[in-house]
Amino acid sequence: MLLTPDDFQAQQSPPDLKAHADRLGAALCGQISINPSSGFEARRQVSEDGEISYLVHIRHLRFMAQILPDCSWWNPQTRTRAHAARTGA
Numbered sequence: 001m002l003l004t005p006d007d008f009q010a011q012q013s014p015p016d017l018k019a020h021a022d023r024l025g026a027a028l029c030g031q032i033s034i035n036p037s038s039g040f041e042a043r044r045q046v047s048e049d050g051e052i053s054y055l056v057h058i059r060h061l062r063f064m065a066q067i068l069p070d071c072s073w074w075n076p077q078t079r080t081r082a083h084a085a086r087t088g089a
Contacts, residue, residue: 003067008069011073012073013073014071022077028067029071030068041057043056
């Protein structure tokens with residue numbers, strides 16, 4: 001699935017990017033989480049001298065990403081710049 005300008009619903013750039021907003025095409029807010037099918041197994045190990053460590057196995061590591069539209073901003077000038085680049089205008 002490709003994102004479109006309609007996926008970016010914030011009315012202005014995030015405050016921490018305001019100084020650079022004129023040079024940005026967009027600002028995306030999102031969240032990334034581990035897919036529920038991923039699995040972890042940790043085994044406790046004790047060495048001969050009593051030091052404890054853990055051996056971790058990861059199975060089926062997968063991630064999911066989700067855009068947060070209300071926080072994501074599309075620079076309205078981006079379309080103009082893209083059009084100008086295509087047409088040479």
